[in-house]
Amino acid sequence: MADPWQRAYDFAVEVARKAGEEVRKAGESEIKIMTKSSTVDLVTKTDERVEKIIIGSLKEEFGPDAHCFIGEESVAKGEACILTDKPTWIIDPVDGTTNFVHGFPFVAVSIAFAVNKELEFGVVYSCLEDKMYKARKGKGAFCNDEKIEVSDVTAINKSIIISEHGTDRSPEKVNKIFSTMQKILCIPVHGLRGSGTAATNMCLVATGAVEAFFEIGIHCWDIAAGAVIVKEAGGVLLDVDGGPFDLMSRRMVSANNEVIAKRIIKEIEIFPAVRDDAPVQKQ
Known part of the structure; x- marks a missing residue:
C-alpha cells in the first residue's frame, strides 16, 4: 500500500x-x-x-x-x-x-x-x-x-533541564516561573538552560543534549513539530500536571524518560494559560 x-x-x-x-x-x-x-x-x-x-x-x-x-x-x-x-x-x-x-x-x-x-x-x-x-x-x-536519540540519563542530579521565561511579564507569573526554576536548580540538577526557541529546545531533548524541556505559555505552533521529533527519538511528552500531553493546552514537559519528567513535574508551579483552541472573546 x-x-x-x-x-x-x-x-x-x-x-x-x-x-x-x-x-x-x-x-x-x-x-x-x-x-x-x-x-x-x-x-x-x-x-x-x-x-x-x-x-x-x-x-x-x-x-x-x-x-x-x-x-x-x-x-x-x-x-x-x-x-x-x-x-x-x-x-x-x-x-x-x-x-x-x-x-x-x-x-x-x-x-x-x-x-x-x-x-x-x-x-x-x-x-x-x-x-x-x-x-x-x-x-x-x-x-x-x-x-538521533534522547539521552539515557535517569538521575535527575546528572541532568540538564531547559526552559524559558516566556513573554508575559506580569509579576505573578514571573514569580512562579522563577520559583519553579529555583526549585529545580536546587534539586540539584547539573544546570538550567534556554535557547529562546521552544522548537529548538525540543530538538535538544531529542538529540540527548539536555534531558528535559518544560514550559507553560507556549503555543501549538511552537511545539507541534518538536513533539513528533522528541517522541520518535525515544522521549516522552506529558502535561505539567503529569497527565497526557495536550497540544492545545499551552503547557508541556518533554523529556528523555518518565523518571526525569515526573521528577520535574513535582517542582512546577502551575499558572493559568488560555488554551489555543479556546473561543475567541469578542470585544
Missing part, C-alpha cells in the same frame, strides 16, 4: 529549508540597518512573509483546498486555532523572534502535519545553525539525516 504522507513529509523539508533561507537573508541584510524602534515591524514583516512562502508553497503543491492550516501569523490576525480531523499543517515561520532581532543563533522554522488530530510528522529547521531536524510517526528522528 502506498504511503499517503511521504510526499508531504519530503516537501515539508524542502519548504522549511526555503523558508529558513528567507529568515537568514532577512537577518543578514535587514536587521543591521534597523533602529531599535523598528525591529518589531521587521519581525512582523518577516514572520508574515515567511508564513506566506510556506503556506503558498504547500497550496501550490497540494491544491488550495486539500489541507487546513494553523499558522502563528494567521491566528494573530484572527483566524481560528482549531485542530480538526482534516489534514492540517501547523506552522511557526520564525520561532525565536527575539533571538532573530538580536542575532542570537537559535532561530527555527517549525512545520508539523496532523491527520485525525494525530501528529504525523514534524520538521524543525534551525536555520542559523543549518540543522534540519525531522521525524515521522513510527520511523525515527533525524538531524541532517543522522539518526
Whole structure:
C-alpha cells in the first residue's frame, strides 16, 4: 500500500529549508540597518512573509483546498486555532523572534502535519545553525539525516533541564516561573538552560543534549513539530500536571524518560494559560 504522507513529509523539508533561507537573508541584510524602534515591524514583516512562502508553497503543491492550516501569523490576525480531523499543517515561520532581532543563533522554522488530530510528522529547521531536524510517526528522528536519540540519563542530579521565561511579564507569573526554576536548580540538577526557541529546545531533548524541556505559555505552533521529533527519538511528552500531553493546552514537559519528567513535574508551579483552541472573546 502506498504511503499517503511521504510526499508531504519530503516537501515539508524542502519548504522549511526555503523558508529558513528567507529568515537568514532577512537577518543578514535587514536587521543591521534597523533602529531599535523598528525591529518589531521587521519581525512582523518577516514572520508574515515567511508564513506566506510556506503556506503558498504547500497550496501550490497540494491544491488550495486539500489541507487546513494553523499558522502563528494567521491566528494573530484572527483566524481560528482549531485542530480538526482534516489534514492540517501547523506552522511557526520564525520561532525565536527575539533571538532573530538580536542575532542570537537559535532561530527555527517549525512545520508539523496532523491527520485525525494525530501528529504525523514534524520538521524543525534551525536555520542559523543549518540543522534540519525531522521525524515521522513510527520511523525515527533525524538531524541532517543522522539518526538521533534522547539521552539515557535517569538521575535527575546528572541532568540538564531547559526552559524559558516566556513573554508575559506580569509579576505573578514571573514569580512562579522563577520559583519553579529555583526549585529545580536546587534539586540539584547539573544546570538550567534556554535557547529562546521552544522548537529548538525540543530538538535538544531529542538529540540527548539536555534531558528535559518544560514550559507553560507556549503555543501549538511552537511545539507541534518538536513533539513528533522528541517522541520518535525515544522521549516522552506529558502535561505539567503529569497527565497526557495536550497540544492545545499551552503547557508541556518533554523529556528523555518518565523518571526525569515526573521528577520535574513535582517542582512546577502551575499558572493559568488560555488554551489555543479556546473561543475567541469578542470585544
